[in-house]
Amino acid sequence: MTYQTLISADELAAHLGDPEWAIVDCRFLLGEADAGRRRYLRGHIPGAVFADLEKDLSAPVIPGKTGRHPLPTVDEAAALFSRLGIDGGVQVVAYDDLGGAIAAARCWWMLRWLGHPSAAVLDGGWQAWLKAGLPVTAGEEFRPSRQFIPQPVSDLAITAENVARIRLDPGWRLLDSRAAERYRGENETIDPVAGHIPGAVSAPYAENLDAEGFFLPPEALRQRFKWLVGDAPANQVVFYCGSGVSAIHNILAMLHAGLGEARLYPGSWSEWITDARRPAAKGQ
Numbered sequence: 001m002t003y004q005t006l007i008s009a010d011e012l013a014a015h016l017g018d019p020e021w022a023i024v025d026c027r028f029l030l031g032e033a034d035a036g037r038r039r040y041l042r043g044h045i046p047g048a049v050f051a052d053l054e055k056d057l058s059a060p061v062i063p064g065k066t067g068r069h070p071l072p073t074v075d076e077a078a079a080l081f082s083r084l085g086i087d088g089g090v091q092v093v094a095y096d097d098l099g100g101a102i103a104a105a106r107c108w109w110m111l112r113w114l115g116h117p118s119a120a121v122l123d124g125g126w127q128a129w130l131k132a133g134l135p136v137t138a139g140e141e142f143r144p145s146r147q148f149i150p151q152p153v154s155d156l157a158i159t160a161e162n163v164a165r166i167r168l169d170p171g172w173r174l175l176d177s178r179a180a181e182r183y184r185g186e187n188e189t190i191d192p193v194a195g196h197i198p199g200a201v202s203a204p205y206a207e208n209l210d211a212e213g214f215f216l217p218p219e220a221l222r223q224r225f226k227w228l229v230g231d232a233p234a235n236q237v238v239f240y241c242g243s244g245v246s247a248i249h250n251i252l253a254m255l256h257a258g259l260g261e262a263r264l265y266p267g268s269w270s271e272w273i274t275d276a277r278r279p280a281a282k283g284q
Contacts, residue, residue, distance in 0.1 A: 002091060003120035005256035006195075006215060012093055012122060014137070016046055017224065022086050022143060023048040024094045026057070026103035026127065036096075036103075042138035043136045045095070045129055049084050049143055056080050057110065066213045067271035068243035069106075071157070077110055078150040088116065095129070099213040101205055104247040109264065113126045115151030121252060125212045131254075142277025158238050158263045160272060166238065167199035175203040175239050177247040178269070186281030190242055194272040197240070198281040203228050205241070205249035221257035225250075234260025240268040248279040 003011070004242070015021045025048040029035035032053065040050045041197055043239065050058055058069040059076065086092055094100075094107040101123040111119040130136070158166075166172040176183045176196045183202040188194035196202075207224065215221070229237050234254065241247035244266035251262050272278050 002118045003093070004014040004117050005252060006123040007120040008040055008061065008123055009128045009134055012045070012129075013132070015091070019097065019143075020089060021047075021091045021093065023103075024107055025050045026083060026094050026096045026107050027047055027105045028035060028053040028096065030102075041138065041140060044141075045126075045140050046135050047141060047143075048090050048095075049141055051084065051094075051103065051107055053106065057103055057106050064274050065271075066185055066274070067267040067269070069245050070093075070271075071110070071244070071266045074114065074150050074152050076112055078132070078148045081114070081148040081227045082145055085146050086116070086145035086148050088149065089147070090118065092116070092119040093122055094119065095125050097107045098127040098254065099135070099209045099215075099249075101126055101209075101246050101249045103245065105252050106214055106245050108252060109156075109248040112261075113153055113156050114148075115153055116148075118159060124212065133151060155235070156261065156263060156267075158265050160265070160275075160278070163197065163238065163240070163265050163272070164238075167197055171232065172236045172238065173229045174200040175228060175237065175250065176269075177203055177205045177239050177241040177250050179204050179206070180243070184284060185211065191270050191273060192282060195280040196269070197272055198279050200240070201228060202284075203239070203250055205246045205253075208253040209251060213257065217255060218257045221253050222259060225254045225259050229254075229259075229262075234262050237262035238265055239263070240265040240272075242268055243270045244268040
């Protein structure tokens with residue numbers, strides 16, 4: 001059995017020590033660059049290797065051109081996964097401590113983007129592992145490197161030019177995954193321009209989770225996304241956020257709900273606003 005969306009803590013615990021399973025700790029704290037790595041070194045799931053959102057799962061920012069977390073190239077991403085001991089036969093499980101909303105889902109999506117479907121996110125994240133009383137270890141761990149051969153699925157990502165073309169097309173749905181107040185242009189503390197891409201609908205990723213940080217049941221997620229996207233097919237649904245990271249939470253949730261795999265605008269709002277010719281809107 002392979003896991004392609006979510007996995008529970010107990011299911012993962014049954015595979016500790018299996019060399020054909022790779023666990024990737026993706027904890028990250030925005031504004032405190034090394035916090036995730038420090039947390040990993042203090043304690044992590046046994047066997048887990050560490051991947052940093054900005055150093056490993058993103059390319060360098062090019063001011064005035066890219067968003068805050070640009071995607072690595074295919075070759076750069078393949079080199080990362082090779083270093084982490086992942087090849088075509090490895091089941092990958094990524095986790096963070098924010099319900100999968102930050103780098104865990106990014107790691108998951110990058111693997112799918114490179115043609116590796118056997119990847120999942122730990123439901124409930126680090127907190128669920130601790131709450132279950134499962135083992136923890138400290139220090140840094142490594143896996144023997146393997147050759148990751150990418151088979152890119154190029155249509156999972158969409159460019160700013162594509163977004164400009166489809167954002168008002170009634171056959172497509174463009175959804176903003178940030179908190180509703182940031183979509184409306186209120187309380188913007190991260191990006192220099194507030195607001196959203198005109199034509200986008202607000203779909204905060206946090207609404208995929210229950211009060212304890214677990215994903216809602218598939219039926220509840222189905223109801224949520226059917227209301228948001230209507231009759232648009234999954235390949236004509238595009239999610240974005242501030243920098244192309246938390247938007248993937250919605251893609252993961254929609255796929256877990258059985259509604260198909262939507263597309264990502266990786267540059268997201270922080271790239272969109274680098275060109276003053278692109279329109280911006282505020283309000284609901």
